[in-house]
Amino acid sequence: MKREQLQKLLENVSRTRIIVIGDFCLDAYWFIDESASEISIETGEPTHPVCRQKYSLGGAGNVAANLAAMGVGEVLAFGVAGHDPFGNQMLEIMRTLGINSGHMLFQDSEWQTHTYSKPYTGDKELGRIDFGNFNKLYDSTADLLLSDFESSLLSADAVIINQQVPSGIHTDYFREKLVRLIARHPEKIIIADSRNYNDQFGAAIRKMNDTEAARLCGADKSPDDKMPFSEVSKYAESLFAGSGKPLFL
Numbered sequence: 333m334k335r336e337q338l339q340k341l342l343e344n345v346s347r348t349r350i351i352v353i354g355d356f357c358l359d360a361y362w363f364i365d366e367s368a369s370e371i372s373i374e375t376g377e378p379t380h381p382v383c384r385q386k387y388s389l390g391g392a393g394n395v396a397a398n399l400a401a402m403g404v405g406e407v408l409a410f411g412v413a414g415h416d417p418f419g420n421q422m423l424e425i426m427r428t429l430g431i432n433s434g435h436m437l438f439q440d441s442e443w444q445t446h447t448y449s450k451p452y453t454g455d456k457e458l459g460r461i462d463f464g465n466f467n468k469l470y471d472s473t474a475d476l477l478l479s480d481f482e483s484s485l486l487s488a489d490a491v492i493i494n495q496q497v498p499s500g501i502h503t504d505y506f507r508e509k510l511v512r513l514i515a516r517h518p519e520k521i522i523i524a525d526s527r528n529y530n531d532q533f534g535a536a537i538r539k540m541n542d543t544e545a546a547r548l549c550g551a552d553k554s555p556d557d558k559m560p561f562s563e564v565s566k567y568a569e570s571l572f573a574g575s576g577k578p579l580f581l
Contacts, residue, residue, distance in 0.1 A: 342403060345405070346403050346405050349405060350491070351484060352396045353491065353493055354391065354501065355494055356409060357390035358390060358418050358421060359388045359450065362385050364380045391500075393425075395525075399492075400430050407432060409426060414444040416463075418444075444467060466499065478506070490523070493523065495524075507532060514536055522536040524536040524539070525538075526538075538580070545579075549570050
C-alpha cells in the first residue's frame with residue numbers, strides 16, 4: 333500500500349462511528365512483593381502484599397481499545413457491568429481512552445464485572461482468580477441493551493459483535509433477538525467474533541480461526557491440528573457460499 337493510500341484510510345477512520353457490543357472484561361494484574369509479608373493474626377498464614385497493580389480492558393473492551401488507538405472518530409461500548417469496584421475501574425479506563433461508555437448497563441444482582449485477576453510473583457503468574465463465571469443476564473436487561481443498540485445502529489458506520497465467555501451477555505434469549513435484529517439491517521457493516529456461536533451469525537461478516545471454520549463445515553478438528561492452506565480455503569469458500577457474507581479466517 334502506498335503512503336498516500338494509507339493516509340487516506342486513516343483520515344476516513346477518524347470520521348467513523350463504530351459500535352462494539354459484547355462481553356466487556358477487565359484484566360487485573362497484581363504484583364506481589366513477599367519482602368513485606370507478615371503472618372496474618374486471623375489465619376496464621378503468610379500474607380501476599382501487592383506492591384503494584386495494573387488494569388486493562390479485555391474481551392469486547394480490548395476491541396474497543398484497539399479501535400480507539402487506531403483513531404476511530406467515536407467508539408461506543410454496549411455491554412453490561414456489575415456494581416463492583418472492577419466495573420468502576422473498567423468504565424474509568426474507557427473514559428481515559430476516549431471510549432463512549434454511556435451505553436453500558438449495570439445489572440443490580442446476579443452479575444459481576446467479568447474480571448481476570450492475575451497475581452504475579454516476579455515474572456511468574458500464579459493461579460488466576462476469575463469473577464463473573466456465574467453471571468445470569470436478565471431478559472429485561474437484554475431488552476434494554478438491544479433497544480438502545482438498535483436506536484444507535486442507524487447512525488453507526490459499523491458494528492463489531494464480540495462473544496467472549498459462556499457466562500456473558502449472549503444468552504439464548506439475547507442471541508436470538510440480536511440475530512433477528514441483524515437480519516433487519518442487511519445494509520449495515522456488522523462483524524461478529526464469537527467463540528461459541530459462530531454458526532448463528534451467518535448474517536454478519538464473521539471472524540474465526542481455522543479450527544472453528546472446520547467445525548462449522550462438519551470436520552472434526554482440534555486446535556493442535558495443522559491444516560494446509562488449500563483445506564482452509566475450502567472451508568472458507570463453503571461458509572461464504574452458505575451466507576453470502578465475507579469471512580475472515
